[in-house]
Amino acid sequence: MNRVIDQTIERIDPHAILARQFSRAWFFTNERIEPLLERLPNTDRIQSVFGVAGSGDFALHAASRLRNVSRIDVSDVRPLALLTTDLKIALCRTLTPEDLEDVFRCRDSENAQSVYSAVREDVSAETRAVFDVIFENAAGRNFIRAIRKSGYWYPDGFRSVRRDAGYLPYLLPERSLALKAKIDTIRLHAGDFDRALSRFPDRAFDLVYVSNMFDSPRYCRDADRYLATIRAKLAPRGFVVSVTQHHPKKIERIFLPHGFSCAYRERHRFNILKAVCGDFDYSYLLFRAD
Numbered sequence: 347m348n349r350v351i352d353q354t355i356e357r358i359d360p361h362a363i364l365a366r367q368f369s370r371a372w373f374f375t376n377e378r379i380e381p382l383l384e385r386l387p388n389t390d391r392i393q394s395v396f397g398v399a400g401s402g403d404f405a406l407h408a409a410s411r412l413r414n415v416s417r418i419d420v421s422d423v424r425p426l427a428l429l430t431t432d433l434k435i436a437l438c439r440t441l442t443p444e445d446l447e448d449v450f451r452c453r454d455s456e457n458a459q460s461v462y463s464a465v466r467e468d469v470s471a472e473t474r475a476v477f478d479v480i481f482e483n484a485a486g487r488n489f490i491r492a493i494r495k496s497g498y499w500y501p502d503g504f505r506s507v508r509r510d511a512g513y514l515p516y517l518l519p520e521r522s523l524a525l526k527a528k529i530d531t532i533r534l535h536a537g538d539f540d541r542a543l544s545r546f547p548d549r550a551f552d553l554v555y556v557s558n559m560f561d562s563p564r565y566c567r568d569a570d571r572y573l574a575t576i577r578a579k580l581a582p583r584g585f586v587v588s589v590t591q592h593h594p595k596k597i598e599r600i601f602l603p604h605g606f607s608c609a610y611r612e613r614h615r616f617n618i619l620k621a622v623c624g625d626f627d628y629s630y631l632l633f634r635a636d
């Protein structure tokens with residue numbers, strides 16, 4: 347199929363990624379994504395979602411979980427995050443549910459080259475340019491191990507996916523089939539969240555997902571501007587799912603002046619033992635547009 351990543355805002359340079367000129371990305375989420383949509387009232391109402399790409403797992407989760415979703419747009423300033431999501435879309439679209447679970451959770455088969463060649467033609471040219479190098483000398487190696495050992499991704503998440511059958515709910519057989527049916531609703535945009543979201547009409551999205559976006563000025567230099575954009579692009583009665591490493595109250599203080607009320611918050615305290623295992627279990631909040 348040869349997917350196209352929208353690069354209107356920013357161009358992706360595969361050589362710069364391979365030269366490690368960008369921060370690493372997450373191959374698997376470091377969040378517990380299962381509860382993130384559970385508190386939303388009437389999920390059948392949700393047709394359009396915008397979010398940060400990150401590892402891509404939230405978008406895959408939403409596609410497998412929201413029965414009536416017809417578009418899921420994600421953006422990221424970290425180009426490798428988009429290429430990761432692109433590769434995972436191709437895997438979800440091409441493999442059977444059993445094979446997908448096997449590829450993500452098992453580490454003993456020497457499947458690197460067979461799995462990559464099954465999806466190589468389905469990904470964007472930029473994704474192919476990077477993964478061709480990663481899988482160049484991968485004969486006889488495991489697909490996920492080859493990715494992990496390359497050092498382009500943070501180590502978070504790999505262990506949780508292997509150990510915990512429920513960590514990625516979209517791998518469950520019936521969810522995996524639902525995901526396959528919705529996989530082409532996911533569209534990728536390179537560049538800043540605020541600029542990518544601004545290009546859509548007002549009230550275009552029923553749900554917006556932000557992960558750690560308001561935790562640091564490195565991600566979000568102007569929280570007021572970002573929140574004004576999110577509020578304008580949310581449909582009436584729309585929701586924002588916000589994941590944070592901070593105390594949830596701190597994030598509430600940032601959101602509430604912008605026409606949101608907090609519909610739910612779940613606090614997870616930092617746990618050193620979990621963090622050592624790469625499982626951060628961040629807090630999350632659900633905001634409703636007033």
Ligand SMILES: C[S@@+](CC[C@H](N)C(=O)[O-])C[C@H]1O[C@@H](n2cnc3c(N)ncnc32)[C@H](O)[C@@H]1O
Nearest residue numbers: 375376398400401422423424538539557558565
């Ligand atoms: C801490 S990571 C969250 C990853 C997430 N926990 C997951 O598991 O997928 C935050 C993601 O948001 C992206 N990001 C941060 N600020 C952004 C911005 N202004 N526009 C677009 N993406 C942004 C980062 O590049 C990163 O991929």
